[in-house]
Amino acid sequence: MERAERMVKAAIDAHPAFDGYRSSIKVYAKGSYANRTNVRADSDVDVVVENQHVTYFDYFPRSSAPSPDPNANPYTGRWDDPDDWREEVRLAMVRKFGGGDVDSSGEVAITIAEVTGSRPSADVVPSFDYRRYDSPDRRVAHVGSRVFKRSGGTVANYPDQQKANGIAKDQNTGGRYKKYVRALKNAENFLAAQGINKELPSYFMECLVWNVPNSHIALGGTLDQGFRNTLAYLFNNLLPAAYDYDDWVEPNDLKYLFYGDKWSREDGFKLVDATWELLGYE
Known part of the structure; x- marks a missing residue:
């Protein structure tokens, strides 16, 4: 590269x-x-x-x-x-x-x-x-x-803002933020290849994890527990009945996530739901 x-x-x-x-x-x-x-x-x-x-x-x-x-x-x-x-x-x-x-x-x-x-x-x-x-x-x-x-x-x-914000969030979550972004990207690639879920831009997964509070990402003693908590937060807050996703932003913290036609809240919910099932979480 x-x-x-x-x-x-x-x-x-x-x-x-x-x-x-x-x-x-x-x-x-x-x-x-x-x-x-x-x-x-x-x-x-x-x-x-x-x-x-x-x-x-x-x-x-x-x-x-x-x-x-x-x-x-x-x-x-x-x-x-x-x-x-x-x-x-x-x-x-x-x-x-x-x-x-x-x-x-x-x-x-x-x-x-x-x-x-x-x-x-x-x-x-x-x-x-x-x-x-x-x-x-x-x-x-x-x-x-x-x-x-x-x-x-x-x-x-806003690439400079995205990079600086990502470094800070990764540090504030003990290095988990970027690991979980990569984990969700790998899950999306697998699900799309299997025809279980539609293919989505990889940046979308970074955006989703960015909107998870640091406390949820860092919660749990193991990486697996923390990733489960991350998916649970996304699942609960992307439900059709949820109301706060309109305020979600991209990692640059300057652009709203769901304003436009690149992706939708439903795209995020379906991805998280399928990832939860893929990993056998209950």
Whole structure:
């Protein structure tokens, strides 16, 4: 995985279109590999190629945006078209890996094919520097990255916050948090392969365990007892009669978990229920 990350960076460093802009390009890993929550069955690596020559921003909530915004300064430089940035990142990957190993048909990522024994598959994510301001005066700012989807629309990611929060939660649970994320991911992979449960994004499992209080994760003398307590909390709080799941958030602590169409509370409940049965808990 480290080799795949280095090769993507080398591809960006060698691409002529980025001459004069290299100091404004940041290449880094994100997702389960970067956060040490990856499992063997999900061995791909997410690599962000972030254009920091351009900074996008929003206000949260949107109603707090000043009008007119005294800080607005429209960008008119080389990378004013997000599609152009994505295309140059794609061409950089083609120059490095060959057209046959590069798939740019995805909604967000450009996928580099796996080479057995050499590197895993890599999802290269072209993005831009991003700020979310939680106050009109911009005193409360969250630094992230903005991704433009091929079909339109954008996605805001906060990899630094996710990584820092995950490290803290793991430390506060005696190293159990990330173990339980990996355990739930392995269970989901098995259940999906057996046709028992539908396949879900691996990040969803990390999100579910993130919302379990530390006291429940750390409860129990053995890892098995703690994982059982973790599943029990998720089961009870994802029941159709439960009401507090609307406040659940992603590990970055900045995005609500069940706002959108990526997954649902029912997806989480069915996964936890099937995992409970798989492990023979009573």
